[in-house]
Amino acid sequence: MNLKKIAAIISVVVITGLMIYGYLLYRAIFASNTNFQTEQVYVEIPTDSDYDQVKTIMAAYVKDMDRFEKVAEKKDYPSRQEKAGRFLLKKGMNSNEIVNALRQNVPVNIAFNNQERLENFAGRIASQIEADSLSLLKSFTDDKFLQENGFTKENVLAMFVPNSYEFFWNTSAEKFRNKMLKEYHKFWTDERLEKAKKLNLTPIQVSILASIVHKETVKTDERPKVAGVYLNRLAKGMKLEADPTVIYAVKLQDNDFNKVIKRVLNKDLATPSAYNTYMYAGLPPGPIAMPDITALDAVLNPEQHNFIYFCASVTRFGYHEFAVTPAQHEGNRLKYVAWISSQGIKR
Structure with a gap:
């Protein structure tokens, strides 16, 4: 066999080998390598995870882990220090795209409102970020934090203004708390602070x-209009006598915030609690729920009127009937008592 034929054969072998290598390389990098049926999934990688832990998590979403690992190593992913976060994978991604996706921590939009207690709030947030409810609760009630920022364990719920906020999934409890403190101060603009001052109230109040x-x-x-009633009572030195505070006091006493109370009974008014505004004058020691922005701005911008009393309306359900005198209020109250009794509501 002459040298030309040998050279030709070698060339064919080399070219074939290169083609096979190129195909395998292309397949490893650019061929689809996902193993889920939905259009997209979010993958959560915990804080302090190493490369082996990442591979264990990714095995549920990747079709061929060898292909994934080859690309990850070529792109120097294993040496990356920070691997934690929430990452978006899309159906049909190739190994290169998957590794790129694992470098892009996707923020979480966190929303919350109407939480009655810190415990409920901590649980709500824990369902949306990595930090667990116990670590969140501990950070919210840290003595040093409370003292430095003028809160107490009873009123720190006031710091959390209901809205939608953007966080990374792997945000720690302390970072979440500190970000919410900044949002609290951002909410309390000079204009809102001035309005509170004119009402002789602090932001917490x-x-x-x-x-x-x-x-x-x-x-x-x-x-x-309701805010105006309560401010009128405070101005006159009257007790607030707010049914929601009695309901809160009963739930707190029974340690049961899942209890549904549709009707406040006379015995409830005697519940010994600082939250019971039928027994104690002034404001309770802390919020009885997380007020939304409309409620906060209602207090800061109350309707000016002479009403002192109000009672649920039996003709405009969801609204209330307002009164200036005790006699007017008693008439409204008797109508409501008759209606609620006719509905068979005893508690």
Whole structure:
């Protein structure tokens, strides 16, 4: 066999080998390598995870782990220090795209409202980020944090203004708390602080009163009117006598916040609690729920009127009937008592 034929054969072998290698390389990098049927999935990788832990997690979403690992190593992913986060994988991604996706921590939009206690709130947040409810609760009630920022364990719920916020999934409890403190100060603009000052209320006191208004009515257009009633009572030195505070006191006493109370009974009014505004004058020691922004702004922008009393309406359900005198209020109250009794509601 002459040299030309040998050279030709060698060339064919080399070219064939290169083609096979190229195909395998292309397949490893650019061929689809996902193993899920939905259009997309979010993968959560815990804090302090190493490369082996990442591979264990990814095995559920990747069709061929050898192909994935080859690309990951070529792209120097195993040496990456920070691997934790929430990552978006799309159906049909190739290994190269999957590794790129694992470098892009996708934020979480966290929303919350109407939480009655810190414990409920911590549980709500824990369902949306990596931090667990116990670590969140511990950070919220840290003595040093509370003292430095003018809160107590009873009123720190006022710090969390219901809205939608963007966080990374792997945000720690302390970072979440500190970000919410910044949002709290951002909410309390100079304009809002000035309005609170004119009412002789601190921001925390506004939040406490707003929590009562929030619980009294779901009708946002009625909240400024209800806020005006309570501010009128405070100005006259009257007790607030707010049913939602009694309901909170009963739940707190029974340690049962899943209890549904549709009707406040006379015996409930005697519940010994600082939250019972039938027994104690002034505001309770903390919010009885997390007031939303409409309730907060209702207190800051109350309707100006002379009403001192209000009672649930039996003709405009969801709204209330307002009164200036005890006699007017008693008439409204008797109508409501008759209606609720006719509905068979005893508790």
